[in-house]
Amino acid sequence: MISEKDLIKELQTKATREKAFTALVGTYQERLYWHIRRIVLVHDDADDVLQNTFIKVYRHIGNFKGESKLFSWMYRIATNEALTFLAQRSKKMGFSDTEHQERMMASLQADVYFEGDAIQLKLQQAIATLPEKQKLVFNMKYYDELKYGEISEILETSVGALKASYHLAVKKLEAFLKET
Amino acid sequence: MKQKSTQQPFNTPEGYFENFGERLKGKLAQPKSVIPKNSGFTVPQGYFEELLGQLDERRRPKAKVIPLHPYKKHIWIAASVAVLVLLAVGLGRELQPSITFEDLAHEDIEAYLENNDLGLSSYEIAEFLPLEDVPAHLNLSEEQMLEYLTNHVDHINELNLENDD
Known part of the structure; x- marks a missing residue:
């Protein structure tokens, strides 16, 4: 290659x-x-x-x-x-x-x-409620499986801030999916 | 049979270490999150195979079409002339002073009021008359009043006299 x-x-x-x-x-x-x-x-x-x-x-x-x-x-x-x-x-x-x-x-x-089934649709609804940055970080980490270093280079944000955004996003999404 | 440590007085349940690996794997296999890993999105069949072709199509320079009648040139000339005319008219209007109420001659106003039916009654017109210059009591003699009525009133009905009898 x-x-x-x-x-x-x-x-x-x-x-x-x-x-x-x-x-x-x-x-x-x-x-x-x-x-x-x-x-x-x-x-x-x-x-x-x-x-x-x-x-x-x-x-x-x-x-x-x-x-x-x-x-x-x-x-x-x-x-x-x-x-x-x-x-x-x-x-x-x-x-x-x-x-x-x-x-x-x-x-x-x-x-x-x-x-998508009902859960997957609900997940998209939950993701839509996230702030822009958290949405991007969550998708890039959870689905695209990029490393924090790569996301940092793409979004030009510090790794620490990205980690905080990701964990916040996951907490919010889990809470949304559990309560509804 | 309980296993005994040779160094410490602690025991572990029977077979604890034999199935530790299995139990650990089971724990790891459990989903950590309620968030589904599959997002449910799909793509049309063969989409990625055809993408390059579509991109080639978009990147290909489009053949230049030479018009038989290049009217666009004339349109620009016409548009330019129209803009100049509009500017000239607009500027001309801008230069003319606007007319105010004070500029109107009294004769013009009177002529307008006489020649145009404003649909106002005498009482409505009276409402706009300034009262400052009107004396509270008019000292008119009976002869003066009779003379005025004789000269100005054509029909007695216009006086709106109330006849009690």
Whole structure:
């Protein structure tokens, strides 16, 4: 398997860019998809955001300086794209945060690519009530199984703060699921 | 049979160490949290296989369409002219001083009131008249009153006299 350093070099070289991009998409598409999907919830939206993310990566790879890992950089782009997508939609529709969450839950229930049972739906409702940062940290730690060091690099937050956010999020979610 | 420690006077239940590993595994296997690990999301079949193709489609530069009639150039010219005209009209209006009530001549006001039916009765008009200049008692002689009534009242009914008899 090609090293990250070589992959970046190939992506930044015109002659090898296409082949390297194919390798990049193949390597990271699923991880980025699931990360995005857990933010936007609905498959069609996740597909749009994922494609935008890869297009953005392709267009800006020339400016990538390698100060962080390629994976972290892409995750950051994906996170920003997903959050911007939600914010734009909310603004366009003129919804408050609560209304927007309710709409998202309704969309999730209508999504044919959500096969969750009552507990899984309840979990999504519970996650929706978390503050943005806690939501992201919980998904990245619990589902994406990223290390605190990786999350720290992506979200540019200290490991200590991330640990606190994660434990708070877990407590809240467990309490929500137990009481309802 | 109870196992005895050779060094300490403590005992353990029979077979404690034999099944310790099994019990530990059982404990570890128990779910730690009520939060389900499977979030219930799925993707369409073959989605990830087709993603690269869709991305290629989006990255491909679109063929440039050359219009047969490049009307856009004319639209810009027309729009520019329209903006200039609107600006000129707007500025012209801005430069004209606005007319205030004081600028109206009394004759104009009187002519307007005479020529336009305002739908106001005499009593309603009277309400707007200033009372400061009206003397409390008019010292009119009987002859003056009769002369005024003769000259100004055409119909006796207009006086609204109450006839008790």
